[in-house]
Amino acid sequence: MTNQNILSFFLLFFLLSFNFSQAQTDIEIGEWKSHLSYQAGKYVTQSDQDIIYATNWGIVYIDKEDHSVRTLDKLKGLSNVGIERIKYNQTNDVLIIAYSNSVIDLVKEREIITLLDIQRFNNIAGDKRIYDIFLDSDSTALLATGYGVSRINLNENIFTFSTFTGVPTKGIIAKDNMIYTTTDEGIYRVAHQSNVNIQDFGTWEFLGDNGFPSDYTARSIVIFNHKIYVVIDNELYRYDSGLAEKIYTPEDDFTIEYLTAEGEYLVVGESCLTEVTDPTTGELKEIECGGTLFFFDTNENYTEIGPCVNRPLHAIEDENGIVWIADRWYRFRSYDIKNESCNGGFSLNSPFSEKNYDLAIKDGKLWVTAGGLTLQNHFQFWFEGIYSLINGQWNFYNTLNRPKLGGNLDFLKIAIHPEKDIIYFSTFYNGLVKYENDTFAIFNDANSTLGNSPVADTNRTKTMGIAFDKDNNLWIANPTSPKPISVFLDNGEMKNFAIPAPASNIKSLFDLEIDDNGFKWFAVTEASAGILVFDEGDMEVNGDERVRAISSGNSALSTNQVNCIEKDLDGDMWVGTSDGIIIFECGSNIFDEAQCKGTRKIVEQDGIPAYLLVAEDVKAIAVDGANRKWVGTTTGIFVLSSDGEELIARYNTENSPLFDNTILDIEIDKQSGEVFIATGEGLISYRGTATHGGNTHQSNVLVFPNPVRPDHVGPIAIRGLARDSNVKITDITGQLVFETKALGGQAIWDGRDYSGRKAATGVYLVLGTTTKNLEEPQSVVAKILFVN
Template sequence: MRHIFLFLIHLFFLVTLQAQSDTNNLAIGQWRTHLPLRTGRFVTQSSEKVYYAAEQSILVINKTDFELEEISRVDGLSNTQAKLLAYVPGSKTLMVVYENSVIDLVPEEGPIFTLNQITNFSNFVGDKIVHGISVEDAENVFVCGNYGLSRLNLNKREFSFSTFTGLDVFGAVVFNGFIYAATEGGIYRIALTDPNPQNFSNWNFLGPESGFPNSYESKAIAIFNNQLYFDVNRSLYRMDTASPELVYTRAGFSIQYLSAEGKNLLVGYRCQSNCDRGALVAFAANGQRQEASNLCMGIPNYAVEDQNGRIWMGDEWMEFRVLNSLQDANCTNYVFNSPFSDKVWEMAVRDQELWLASGGVNRTFSYLNRSDGFASYIDGQWKVFTRFNSPYLQGEKANDNSDDLTDVMTIALHPSNKKVYIGSFYEGLIEIDGEKFQLFNEKNSTLNNAIGDIARTRISGLAFDEEENLWVANHLAANPISVLTKAGEWKSFKPSCGVTSLHQLTIDQNGYKWFCSSSNAAGLIVFDSGKLDDNTDDKCRVFTTANSELQTNQVNCVNADLDGDVWVGTGEGVVIFECGSNAFDENCRGTRRVVEIINGLGAYLLETEFITTIAVDGANRKWVGTRNGVFVLSPSGRDQLAHFTTRNSPLLNNAILDIVINPKTGEAYIGTESGIIVLQSDAIEGGRVHNAEIKVYPNPVRPDYDGPIAIRGLARDAAVKITDVAGNLVYETRALGGQAIWDGRDYKGRRVQSGIYLVFSSSNPREAGFGKPSTATGKIVVLHRE
């Protein structure tokens, strides 16, 4: 069981390792994200860099050479979905505020520090929403929200005061010895010297006696050219020591932000009605007004002007937007190498390719009308296909989007050629053969339209069998199962069990097709077509709570493991069908694995978890996705090897949608509700016999390396012994699939001395079949400083 201990060490404690394989740039236990970099929603800057809040991470752009850096949960961020950013030059700290009002302080040097005080405020009932951040000085910032106003000291990492106003506060500044706060009920101020700013009754409302209206709203405030600028009922005002003075009114628009970081005061406007974009107006110190090109304007959130006069805009529209100057009539738009969005439904891998379906359905299997399409990740590059950039997803009606292929939810990769099959729940199946695309629907295949929804051809599941025939779940069709044979011929089936609400499927070692059903009355279906050209030998069986160990008919996922057993994920845990060729016998009811939870007490495997996906790695371990993170189980399921959540790992979200594992590299791609994250596991696929040559990484093992040593090319679950040159046993283990891991220590846990070590491996007789176990040898050179 020592390999389990190593697995936990490498994965749970996230050791950063240097060993790399020839096919993979991740080391064992390392994580990597694939997050969308399509929209920069908020922006801030330092003197050297621009920071954008992307959908699920922070994108950093060097102002000089435009070199990119991404900061995500892998790098220590506590959350996803950053809402606001502020760089504080005096503290050299980036402040990140998330949608849930948690705050991260990201210093240029040192660890990230997380603040949860606002979310934990007991003085304010309900969700806490932060509207804005204003930098006061080198170490203090104002945090403005629906609860009121706080001052945060970055050096002490604590709030010096919080004022619960009963009003939404949108901005705050210090001007002429007073703190000014812009709120939904107007502007309030308090002297900096007031000893009790947390008492809102000490704040003074600026009303008619100060030259303001009796009743008004203010949503933005800033200091520019030694004057106070602010919003009063969507008009821009300024003042120094006298009464407020009207500067500018833009009919039909409201002020979204004021930004005074460059030579100009930038005023961002959002349209109130009857227009499709915002506006940016710049005011120079001499009062000259200039409007920026509207080609860069979408739905603005914020903008900053840098020392070179470039204006970097945070916007809700797609693409990162930059104006090289206020005089520039054109907008520079950037789209970086990334997925289209954070939407994940199903993934598939083949060799070094990852394919992603970003559509899906809701819980009642109704349309989401999601247009995020599908994507591929090949040779480090993302290629995105949506109905907006690909005519192949625009259906047969070129000028009508009613038949566009939205809600793409399933992908199958041909096992021996480069063809890819993409299933849309809305409008059929696409075959991709290089640059050639072909749409299959009710007109040119056996695919049927849905009963009760005759305009739609719902493709809900795809899988290849050993003969390279593609099997298709055709949801709610009269003939809900179709097959595209290797020869290119179509055939459909109407199972005798009468269930048409089929979706995800897997094919076991007997060639049986196992389908999930979206019907509350069905659960799980197993189907055997027998001979494809003989309709009389078809068999079908339905498993429900009445005739099996299923505790609920809500079956969400199904997968056959390396031993041919079928693992079924439900709304109440896992059921395993170990029936083999007897799946159609009534005695095949499945089993609920009993596991020990504490003090010898037993429970059924993950019985309290809502299972969403099950993946099988090269060591036949099960990676089970739930709404509560990822559970990694031993091949039998009796041992829990790891449980990854957002609390103990960089996992983006505890709600898991899909997991797929590259059998050649061991990379586990985990699709969450916040996007894709990859974990390099320690298992890869292994054959019945060893490869002709086994490989060791790293080799030699240099003095500064103290991580795992991977031995690849082994037969599945092979026995491995490591000895010194004198033949003394140093360590022994069993391969995880086709890879064994050695930590460079002997059986007593002591780091081995410099020298040459020999690897002897023998294949598992159970895996070798009727042949003799194969053997393999290797050599490891270990170097230490003397």
């Protein structure tokens, strides 16, 4: 039989025996995926082919011809997040990206060069931000910065000079061999000549008199129609032939934010800020009142548009007279000057905002809240609401598209009903929000057992931790209320509880986790305790409740600052504090203070025994299918073994695509093993190796990729196994090729045998056992076809 016939036989056998199986997520095991918000731009530049927007977290390229979109972010090669300014150099095809931490990326055709020079200026203790970029030649760029002025050679990727001015420079241009920069003290210029020491700020000339005010502040500056235009004291001036002349003054409450001149018109962007009287306090406060754009022609006649902008940040005109607008109003928009029409714009399929607080997943559907609290646990007044990722599509729910949510701010925790298609969201502003059948309902002190504080914020129904128990009853932390524990029973009834003695003084309950005994574990934000454990007893009987306040004085807690509580697959409670992790393995004995104090594990760190994650501020804990702990801190992520004694992996901004080291929450998709990570700068995910497994193998164990083709590089995953199953892989003759233990419900094979050789073409059998001995110990659960 020929090799071709053998391959055909194997393929036919495989197709008749097992179905092809595919992964349920679009990233491979060990890969990262960014979920950044691309709803609008903050700055804009252009090449011949593209309009290029900057967001805080990445770059959006919009093709001028077909309006197709592509993005660039840290996962794809950028060095940072927090973009401040961008500028495109047409001649050398270089995109200059300046970040808020003063790092610069030069995005070239085949590489991205990162410049750290400004960050390393050790003699500068203050402002190093980059405020403006001007291309003064085909190969160089001038920078206006918080410390002064610098110049970069874009071909050699070096700084050619830096001038320390002692005052921040806000705008910069070069014209007729002179460099001009604007500051809060006025405009300075210097001759760009070999006999002038540009780096000595003493050689720079201050521009005064000749039409300039005697004492003035200068901001944006551009060259238009061979003349210099500059914003001085919030008025537009022309500077030409050594004379300055005021040509335009904004209306009251309006401020000129920027000038650009890349087309036929000088584009002027203005924002509005006005004072109103607060009806509650009677105090004056400033509120935003929109914005506008002006287009000045070469004769300095201008036209104004308003409807296409709201809170302008930047705008440029392309060669077709289309003005591309960046502002804080959502969506990428443009305005056609000649046709006087506004393109209402678009946003990318992405989260509504970078803000994220809590994550929850069920049946592959991700839900995200966009709220938050201050360090003092006060309101942030954030309106962004809720996002969802369902079947690859992002949606948002807030006051912009759901008027019912208009009175709700600071969405915090999420609880998904175990059996019904119902989701609850806690808010810190106006109670509990229920989502069912695409409709929202709100529960507060007026229509439920939830209450308000009798002392402060008396009009606000604050809710925090929420969780379902095994009977599908929803438990709610209602901080500062006289009865701070409420329960919405699955039958529709409601009940609330005051905290009994000896912990009756505790009212500020926040995070909530329910253990296998049905006991409620609340994180407490009061100095007297870190955790409150509550047992309601018989729901029909009043007065049989039990409670225990756990503190650093009566347990292994080293601090009362408890941030999170998570139950693992063995039923143990892992408590994240500002000083590491405490583990409670007490079961039903939690109310026995003498026997249950918790454990601070001692592990080796760099060869030195120390408490587990001592001094780490633990913000989130998630448990994967192998019972490993994904621990989010303010210094990144630690992945720990099931018992916490081994560090499996460490991820931070230095060694991974994480956008920020401050981890707000972690949630793991039980089916796919994808780990979703909420950071202070946005959402990112990582495809882990573990999934959740049951007591027996699933009927449809999935292998992916399958078949394994010659060009495949990476692991092969076998999913749907019994938890921690022993797995053997043999060839068709029964010869053992590989043996491993499943990580929860998923085994990983690198496609090689024990000698390191890649598996040959053929069919391989996957045999799975279960540690619980609930099935035939050597049953074939899957087959894998290799095609080489």
